[in-house]
Amino acid sequence: MDLSLSTRTVGDRTIVEVGGEIDVYTAPKLREQLVELVNDGSFHLVVDMEGVDFLDSTGLGVLVGGLKRVRAHEGSLRLVRNQERILKIFRITGLTKVFPIHNSVDEAVAATD
Amino acid sequence: MATVELRFSALPEHVRTARLVAAAVARRAGVDEAVLDEVRLAVGEACSRAVGLHANGGLGTPVRVALIEDEKRFSIEVGDDAPTASGSEGSGGASGGPVAxxxxxxxxxxxxxxxxxxxxxxxxxxxxxLIRMSWPTAPEPATLP
Structure with a gap:
C-alpha cells in the first residue's frame, strides 16, 4: 500500500488526511505536502492519521520538521490518532509531549491551547 | 543458513518488502501477534538505516536481512556494508546538509x-x-489430556 494524501480547510485549520504507510519511501511525499502548505500560508495544520497503517522514524522526522516550520510562523500542528500501534512510536520517542494528539478531527479543530 | 535470507538493492522502496517478509516469517515462527507490529517497525527501522548508510556511502551492494527461527527465539539480523562511523564521519561534512x-x-x-x-x-x-534483534516465540500450546 502506498501513501494517500488529501487536504481540506475547516475555519483557519487545514486538515491533512493521510492514509497508508509512512516510511522511508513515502515520507518525502508527506514532507513535500507539509512544506507546500506552509509555503502557501497554511500555518495551522491538523494531520489526520486515522488511516495510517504504519509509521516509522522517517515519518516522525517529517512531522517534527512540519512542526518546526509552522512554529516559525506561530502556527500549530496537531495530530489525530487513537490507534495504539501508531501511538507507541510517539511514546517511545517522547514525542507525545511535543505534539498535541487528539482523538478526532473535531476535537483537534476545536482545540485552542 | 538462516530460515529465510533476503538481499535487496539499497533503495527505500524495498524496505516495505523486507518488513512484510520479516513479519510473515515471525508469525510462522510463533512470535506473539501483539509483538508483530514491533517486529515490523524494528526491521523497517534497521533496513531504512542500512539503506541510508549505503546511499550516503555511494555503495552499490545490497542490504542483507537474515531471519532466523530457533527453538525458543526468533532473530533478525540486518547487515550493511558501511564502514565504522569513525572513518566516515569526516567525509560527511564534504557533502553538506543532507548527509547530516x-x-x-x-x-x-x-x-x-x-x-x-x-x-x-x-x-x-x-x-x-550489523543489527541483531530477537524476540521470544510463543511455546507450543499444551496438549490437553
Missing amino acids: ESDEEGDMGLAVISGLVDDVEVTSDEKGG
Whole structure:
C-alpha cells in the first residue's frame, strides 16, 4: 500500500488526511505536502492519521520538521490518532509531549491551547 | 543458513518488502501477534538505516536481512556494508546538509529500535555494521489430556 494524501480547510485549520504507510519511501511525499502548505500560508495544520497503517522514524522526522516550520510562523500542528500501534512510536520517542494528539478531527479543530 | 535470507538493492522502496517478509516469517515462527507490529517497525527501522548508510556511502551492494527461527527465539539480523562511523564521519561534512540530516534519522531509527526491542545488539567494524534483534516465540500450546 502506498501513501494517500488529501487536504481540506475547516475555519483557519487545514486538515491533512493521510492514509497508508509512512516510511522511508513515502515520507518525502508527506514532507513535500507539509512544506507546500506552509509555503502557501497554511500555518495551522491538523494531520489526520486515522488511516495510517504504519509509521516509522522517517515519518516522525517529517512531522517534527512540519512542526518546526509552522512554529516559525506561530502556527500549530496537531495530530489525530487513537490507534495504539501508531501511538507507541510517539511514546517511545517522547514525542507525545511535543505534539498535541487528539482523538478526532473535531476535537483537534476545536482545540485552542 | 538462516530460515529465510533476503538481499535487496539499497533503495527505500524495498524496505516495505523486507518488513512484510520479516513479519510473515515471525508469525510462522510463533512470535506473539501483539509483538508483530514491533517486529515490523524494528526491521523497517534497521533496513531504512542500512539503506541510508549505503546511499550516503555511494555503495552499490545490497542490504542483507537474515531471519532466523530457533527453538525458543526468533532473530533478525540486518547487515550493511558501511564502514565504522569513525572513518566516515569526516567525509560527511564534504557533502553538506543532507548527509547530516539522514545521519540524524538513522540515529532516531536506532533509538526507536532500542526502545522497542529488549534484546538488541549493534556492532560494526571496518567492513560494515550489523543489527541483531530477537524476540521470544510463543511455546507450543499444551496438549490437553
